[in-house]
Amino acid sequence: MQILFTVVLALAFAISAEAKYMIGVNYGQLGDNLPSAKHAVSRIKSLRIGHVKIYDANSSILQALAGTKITVAVMITDQEISEIAASQRTADLWVKHNVSTYYPETRIRTILVGNEILSDPNQRQTWFQIVPAMEKIRSALLKYKLHPKIKVSTPLAMDVLQGSIFPPSNATFRDNVRELVMRPMLSYLQRTHSPLFIDAYPYFAWENDAKNVSLDFALFGSNNRGYTDSGNGLRYTNLLDVQLDAVFGAMADLGYDAVNITLSETGWPTRQDVDERGANIHNAALYNRRLVTKMLAKPPHGTPRRPARFIRTFIFALFNEDLKPGPTSERNWGLLYPIQNHNQSLPLVYPIDFTGRLPQSAYPPLPAPPPQPPVGSLHIWCVANPNASLPNLLAGLHYACAQSPSICAAIQPGQPCFNPNSTLSHASYAFNNYYVQFKVLGGSCSFSGGANLTFTDPSYGLCKYRPLVF
Ligand SMILES: *[C@@H]1O[C@H](CO)[C@@H](O)[C@H](O)[C@H]1NC(C)=O
Ligand SMILES: *[C@@H]1O[C@H](CO)[C@@H](O)[C@H](O)[C@H]1NC(C)=O
Ligand SMILES: *[C@@H]1O[C@H](CO)[C@@H](O)[C@H](O)[C@H]1NC(C)=O
Ligand SMILES: *[C@@H]1O[C@H](CO)[C@@H](O)[C@H](O)[C@H]1NC(C)=O
Ligand SMILES: *[C@@H]1O[C@H](CO)[C@@H](O)[C@H](O)[C@H]1NC(C)=O
Ligand SMILES: *[C@@H]1O[C@H](CO)[C@@H](O)[C@H](O)[C@H]1NC(C)=O
Ligand SMILES: *[C@@H]1O[C@H](CO)[C@@H](O)[C@H](O)[C@H]1NC(C)=O
Ligand SMILES: *[C@@H]1O[C@H](CO)[C@@H](O)[C@H](O)[C@H]1NC(C)=O
Numbered sequence: 001m002q003i004l005f006t007v008v009l010a011l012a013f014a015i016s017a018e019a020k021y022m023i024g025v026n027y028g029q030l031g032d033n034l035p036s037a038k039h040a041v042s043r044i045k046s047l048r049i050g051h052v053k054i055y056d057a058n059s060s061i062l063q064a065l066a067g068t069k070i071t072v073a074v075m076i077t078d079q080e081i082s083e084i085a086a087s088q089r090t091a092d093l094w095v096k097h098n099v100s101t102y103y104p105e106t107r108i109r110t111i112l113v114g115n116e117i118l119s120d121p122n123q124r125q126t127w128f129q130i131v132p133a134m135e136k137i138r139s140a141l142l143k144y145k146l147h148p149k150i151k152v153s154t155p156l157a158m159d160v161l162q163g164s165i166f167p168p169s170n171a172t173f174r175d176n177v178r179e180l181v182m183r184p185m186l187s188y189l190q191r192t193h194s195p196l197f198i199d200a201y202p203y204f205a206w207e208n209d210a211k212n213v214s215l216d217f218a219l220f221g222s223n224n225r226g227y228t229d230s231g232n233g234l235r236y237t238n239l240l241d242v243q244l245d246a247v248f249g250a251m252a253d254l255g256y257d258a259v260n261i262t263l264s265e266t267g268w269p270t271r272q273d274v275d276e277r278g279a280n281i282h283n284a285a286l287y288n289r290r291l292v293t294k295m296l297a298k299p300p301h302g303t304p305r306r307p308a309r310f311i312r313t314f315i316f317a318l319f320n321e322d323l324k325p326g327p328t329s330e331r332n333w334g335l336l337y338p339i340q341n342h343n344q345s346l347p348l349v350y351p352i353d354f355t356g357r358l359p360q361s362a363y364p365p366l367p368a369p370p371p372q373p374p375v376g377s378l379h380i381w382c383v384a385n386p387n388a389s390l391p392n393l394l395a396g397l398h399y400a401c402a403q404s405p406s407i408c409a410a411i412q413p414g415q416p417c418f419n420p421n422s423t424l425s426h427a428s429y430a431f432n433n434y435y436v437q438f439k440v441l442g443g444s445c446s447f448s449g450g451a452n453l454t455f456t457d458p459s460y461g462l463c464k465y466r467p468l469v470f
Contacts, residue, residue: 020310021296021298021310021356022048022049022050022051022296022354022355023049023050023051023292023295023296023313023314023315023354023356024049024050024051024052024053024073024312024313024314024315025044025049025051025052025053025314025315025317025318025335026053026054026055026264026265026314026315026316026317026318027040027044027052027053027054027061027317027318027319028055028316028317028318028319028321029054029055029058029321030321030322030323030324031319031320031321031322031323031338032322032323033322033338033339034319034321034338035338035340035345035346036060036064037058037060037061037063037064038060038064039345039346040061040064040318040319040346041061041064041065041068041070043336043345043346044070044318045068045070047354048354048355049070049354050069050070050071051070051071051072051073051109051312051314052065052070052071052072052073053072053073053075053110053112053264053314054072054073054074054075055075055077055115056074056075056077057074057075057076057097057098057099059101059102062074062098062101062102062106062108063102063106065102065106065107066102066105066106067105068107069107070107071107071108071109072106072107072108072109072110073108073109073110073111073112073264073314074098074099074108074110074111074112075111075112075113075114075115076094076111076112076113076114076133076137077114077115078114078115078117078120078123078126080094081113081114081117081126081129081130081133082125082126082129084113084133084136084137085129085130085132085133085136086129086132087136088136088139088140090136091133091136091137091139091140092140092143092144094137094140095111095137095140095141095143095144095146096140096144099111099141099144099146099150100144100146103146103150108150109149109150109151110150110151110152110153110197111137111141111150111151111152111153112152112153112154112155112197112264113130113133113134113137113152113153113154114126114130114133114154115155116155116156116157116199117130117154118130118156118157118159118160118174118177118181119156119157119159119160127177127180127181128180128181130154130181130185131181131184131185131188134152134153134154134185134188135188137152138152138192148192148193151192151193151194151195152188152192152194153189153194153195153196153197153262154185154197155197155198155199155264155265156196156197156198156199157198157199158198158199158200158201158204158205158243158246158247159174160173160174160177160182160247160250161173161174161246161247161250162174162175165205165242165243165246166227166242167229167230167231167232168229168234168236168242168243168245168246168248168249168305169229169231169232169234169245169249169305170231170249171246171247171249171250171253172249172250172253173250173253173254178254182250182254183254186251186254186256186259187256189256189259190256190258190259195259195260195261195262195312196247196251196259196260196261196262197261197262197264198244198247198261198262198263198264199263199264199265199266199316200240200243200244200247200263200265200266201265201266201267202218202219202238202239202240202243202266202268202287203218203267203268203269203278203279203287205218205239205243206218206239206278207276207277207278208440210277210278210375211375211376213239215278215283217237217238217239218238218239218278218287219283219286219287219290220237220238220240220286220287220290220291220294221286222237224237227242229245229304234304234305235304236304240266240291241303241304244261244263244303244306244311245303245304245305245306247261248261248303248305248306249305260309260311261311262311262312262313262314263295263311263312263313263314264314265314265316266291266313266314266315266316267284267287267288267315267316267317267333268283268284268287268288268333269284269329269330269332269333270284270332270333270334270349270350271328271329271331271332272327272328272329272332273327273328273329273444273453274378274380274453275327275378275380275439275445275453275468275470276327276328276329277372277375277470278369278372279328279329279332280369280370281349281350281366281367282366282367282368282369283369284349284350285350285351285352285363285366286366288315288335288352289352289353289360289363290360291313291315292315292352292353292354292355292356293356293360295311295313295356296355296356297356315335316333317333317334317335318334318335318336319334319335319336319337319338320332320333320334320336320337320338320349321333321334325446325448326442326444326446327444327446334349335348335349335352336348336349337349350366351363351364373470375470376469376470377470378455378469378470379455379457379467379468379469379470380453380454380455380467380468380470381432381435381453381454381455381456381457381458381465381467381468382431382432382434382435382436382445382451382452382453382454382468383428383431383432383451383452383454383458384396384424384425384427384428384431384447384450384451384452385449385450385451385452386424388447388449388450388451390423392447392448392449392450393423393424393427393447393450394423394427395447395448395450396427396430396431396447396448396450396451397423397426397427397430397431399434399447400427400430400431400433400434400447401430403434403437403438404437406433406437407430407433407434407437408426408429408430408433410429410433410463411425411426411429411430416461416462416463416464417429417463427447427450427451428458428465429463429465431445431447431450431451432458432465432466433466435451435468436466436467436468439468
C-alpha cells in the first residue's frame with residue numbers, strides 16, 4: 001500500500017513537472033488556407049506541444065482546446081483596450097464572455113492586453129491605458145473567482161529598449177515609456193507574480209547587424225568567439241541570451257529584479273526575398289531545434305544573468321501565414337505547412353522534436369543553406385511595377401511621401417526627378433527612397449504588389465536613385 005502510494009505520487013509529480021517542461025507555440029491565423037481549429041489542435045497534441053498563445057479569444061480555438069492539458073494565453077485585441085481601461089463593467093464582460101465561458105475545461109492561464117502596443121507610435125494614447133486595463137481585468141478575474149491561476153500581462157517587442165542591446169548590462173527602457181508605462185507595469189507584475197512577456201528574435205538582431213554579429217552566435221552554434229559584457233564580465237554564447245539579459249538589465253535599472261520573463265515569441269523564417277538574409281530551412285531548423293533543447297533543459301539553463309531560471313517559451317509560429325504583408329520571410333515563419341498532403345496532414349516544414357529529448361545528432365541531414373552574397377556586396381533598388389493599377393500606385397505614392405518630407409523632395413516641380421511628370425515615375429522614385437530609408441526599420445519593397453526589387457540602377461540624368469547596399 002505504502003509502496004503503491006509512493007509510485008502514484010511520483011507519477012503525479014512526473015506529469016505536473018512534464019507540463020512545465022513543454023514548449024509553447026503561437027497560433028496565428030493570418031492565412032486564407034488554414035485548417036479547422038479542431039484539426040490544428042489535434043496536430044498540436046500529436047506534436048506534444050504544451051502551450052498555445054492566440055491573438056484574440058477565438059471561440060472555435062478555445063472550444064477545440066477544451067479537455068486537453070494544453071495551457072492557453074488569450075489576447076485582448078488592441079482596439080478593445082481603451083474601453084476596458086475606462087470601464088470595470090467592460091472588463092467584467094470581456095472576462096465573462098471570453099474566459100469564464102471556457103474555463104476550466106480550457107486551461108486558460110494568461111490574458112494578454114494587446115500585442116506589442118509599445119512598438120506602435122500610432123497607438124500612443126493606448127500605451128498609457130495598458131496598465132489600467134491590466135488592473136481592471138485582474139479585478140474581473142477576482143470577481144469571477146478565476147484568479148490567481150490566471151495571470152495578466154502584455155507582450156512587448158525588443159524595441160521597448162533604448163539603443164543597442166550591447167552590452168546587455170547597460171540596457172534601459174525607452175525614455176518615452178520607462179517611467180510612465182514600464183515602472184507601473186513592472187510593479188503590477190511583481191505584485192501579482194506575473195511574468196513580463198517578451199518577443200525576442202535573434203534573427204532580426206542578426207540580420208540588421210550581420211557584419212558585427214555572427215550567424216553562428218544567433219543560431220546557438222559553438223563556432224563563434226562568444227561575447228563578454230564589459231559592464232559585468234558575464235560571458236555569452238548566444239544572441240538570445242544577450243537579448244533576454246538586456247531586458248533583465250532594463251528591469252534591474254528600474255529596481256525590478258524579481259520579475260520573471262516569458263519568451264512569448266521567437267523563431268526563424270524559412271524563405272526570403274533577394275534583399276533578405278539567412279531565412280532558410282537549414283537555419284530555421286537549427287535555431288528552433290536548439291531553442292527547444294535549451295529552453296527545456298533540466299535543470300533549466302536560464303541566462304548568464306539569471307542562471308537556472310525556467311523561461312517559458314512560445315515559438316512563432318504554428319503555420320505559415322500567407323496573408324501577412326511585408327517581405328516573403330513574413331509569410332514563412334511556420335513550423336507546419338497548412339496543407340493536406342496525400343500521405344501527411346499538416347506536415348512539418350522540417351523535422352523537429354518538441355520534447356527537447358532528441359539529441360541534435362539524431363536528426364537526418366539538413367539541406368545546405370543557399371549561398372548568400374557577402375554583406376555589402378549587393379546594390380538593390382525598389383521601383384514601381386508598370387503593371388500595377390493607377391490607384392494602387394497613387395496610394396503607395398501618398399503613403400511613402402507621408403513617412404518623411406525628404407522622401408518626395410526630388411519629385412517636386414523644378415527638382416531633378418520631377419520629369420517625366422508621371423505617376424509611375426514619381427512612384428518609383430518615392431518607393432525607392434522609402435525603401436532605402438525604412439528597410440532597417442522593417443519597411444519593405446511591396447506597396448501591395450505595386451513595387452519590385454531590381455539590381456539595375458534606375459537613375460537617369462540628374463535624377464539619382466540611392467541604392468540599398470546589402
Ligand atoms: C476563429 O477561428 C476559426 C478557425 O480558424 C475561424 O474559422 C474563424 O473565422 C475565427 N473566428 C473569428 C471571429 O475570427
Ligand atoms: C470578448 O468579449 C467581448 C465583450 O463581451 C465581445 O464583444 C468580444 O466579441 C469577445 N471577443 C472574442 C474574440 O470573442
Ligand atoms: C551605456 O548607455 C549609455 C546611455 O544609453 C551610453 O551613453 C553608453 O555609451 C553605454 N555604455 C556602453 C559601454 O556601451
Ligand atoms: C519567478 O519564478 C519563480 C520560479 O518559477 C517563482 O518561484 C517566483 O515566484 C516568480 N517570481 C515572480 C515575481 O513572479
Ligand atoms: C559594428 O559595431 C560598431 C561598434 O559598435 C559600429 O560602429 C558599427 O556601425 C557596426 N557595424 C554595423 C555594420 O552595424
Ligand atoms: C508585367 O506583366 C508582363 C506580362 O504579364 C510580365 O511579363 C512582366 O514580368 C510584368 N512586369 C513586372 C515588373 O511584374
Ligand atoms: C504634371 O502632371 C499633372 C498630372 O498629370 C498635371 O496636373 C500637371 O499640370 C503637370 N505639371 C507640369 C508642370 O507639367
Ligand atoms: C513584381 O511584383 C509583383 C507583386 O509582388 C510580382 O507578382 C511580380 O512577379 C514581380 N515581378 C518581377 C519581375 O519581379
